[in-house]
Amino acid sequence: MKVLIVLFGLLAWIGCHDESGDVNEQVYETDATWTNMLATDGCSWHFSIASKDSTYSVLPNEASRAKIEKELGKIEDYYSFTPVHLKYSLTGSKSTVQCGWGRTATYDEIKVVEIRKK
Secondary structure, three states: HHHHHHHHHHHHHHOOOOOOOOOOOOOEEEEEEEEEHHOOEOOOEEEEEOOOOOOOEEEEHHHHHHHHHHHOOOOEEEEEEEEOOOOOEEEEEEEEEHHHHOOOEEEEEEEEEEEEOO
């Protein structure tokens, strides 16, 4: 009888065990601007997201670049503002971007789930 209880317990544990690493991944959805202001001493390609009181910037991870280029086209301009609708999740990492006057900025890194040009 004890063997059956242990066996059923193991089967229940295996059945409830989730292999997905994205269980706690929260997906955010917002309007944003895909921005490059390097030509005016701002920062190169990043997303600007307006919140209630301020605007913050985030950078896509390397895997998201292909998805962005597929929707918005090849990244070649040095000054651009493209309004987009963005679904993303935070990766928990930071990334740096080139800015004017030889400086860099560090922003949170995101994984783009979906992007649509407005």
